[in-house]
Amino acid sequence: MVVKQTLIKVLIVASSALFAISAQANLIVNGGFEDAAIVNGWSYGAENGWSGDNVEVWHGFGGIGAYEGVRHAELNAHGNTNGGAFSIHQTFSTVVGKVYNLFFAYGARRSTEEAFDVDVTGSATMNFTNHEVNKWSTYSGNFEATSEETTLSFTSVTPYSGTVGNFLDDIRVTVPEPGSLALFGLGLIGLVAARRKAK
Numbered sequence: 001m002v003v004k005q006t007l008i009k010v011l012i013v014a015s016s017a018l019f020a021i022s023a024q025a026n027l028i029v030n031g032g033f034e035d036a037a038i039v040n041g042w043s044y045g046a047e048n049g050w051s052g053d054n055v056e057v058w059h060g061f062g063g064i065g066a067y068e069g070v071r072h073a074e075l076n077a078h079g080n081t082n083g084g085a086f087s088i089h090q091t092f093s094t095v096v097g098k099v100y101n102l103f104f105a106y107g108a109r110r111s112t113e114e115a116f117d118v119d120v121t122g123s124a125t126m127n128f129t130n131h132e133v134n135k136w137s138t139y140s141g142n143f144e145a146t147s148e149e150t151t152l153s154f155t156s157v158t159p160y161s162g163t164v165g166n167f168l169d170d171i172r173v174t175v176p177e178p179g180s181l182a183l184f185g186l187g188l189i190g191l192v193a194a195r196r197k198a199k
Contacts, residue, residue, distance in 0.1 A: 027092040027100075028152070031171035032066070033057050033073045044077045052088040052153070053079040056163075064167075067105035067136040072169035074109060075116055076156050085160050089153035092173065094145035102152070103140045104171040108133045114165040115157040122146030127157065136169070 029049030036047060036057035047055035056077030059070055066072040079086050094100065108114040108131030115129040123143045130137065152173065159165050 025174045027173040028090060028171050032069045032169060033071045034069045036071055050088045050090055053086045055088055064134060066169050068170035072167055075154055075166035075168055076159060076163050078163060083161055085156045087153055087155040089151050091149050091151045094150040096145055096147060099142050099144050101142050101174050105136045105138045105169045107131060107136045107167040109165050109167060113158055116166045117155045117157055119153045121150045
């Protein structure tokens with residue numbers, strides 16, 4: 001009984017620490033747009049972590065909930081340039097040759113024809129056209145860094161310059177943490193030691 005309890009404690013501690021490390025691995029600042037001060041409505045302006053055009057942040061506006069947390073962004077907001085496509089971007093440090101995972105949630109505000117481009121430095125530009133109104137879709141894919149700094153950008157396509165369309169939320173760029181493997185190894189060591197004691 002004591003051996004089983006010890007084993008369970010080891011595995012719980014290891015898995016909890018592993019989850020904590022994974023949750024901290026996001027290289028994107030304010031990827032969920034939770035830093036905005038808006039409560040119950042919407043506002044626009046410069047948003048922590050992001051450069052380019054203004055970001056319009058929603059908090060329960062129109063009865064539309066966020067994919068993660070309580071806030072999300074509308075890409076088509078109030079631009080800093082007249083008549084051009086709306087675009088926001090963020091640059092972060094990377095290691096050349098290392099593989100990273102990009103994840104984000106997206107949706108349509110008004111029309112299934114809404115579309116936007118996603119560009120990662122050194123990778124092909126991806127076009128997203130499969131929006132659903134009032135419903136979140138997600139993307140997850142890997143890319144290999146080609147420089148010590150990588151820029152992730154989102155640019156409106158449809159509508160090109162109108163201020164209604166293209167929701168974004170929970171934007172993440174993550175890397176495997178060496179500590180994750182170490183914790184997993186500790187869990188296995190605990191398992192083996194417990195089995196030996198039991199014998």
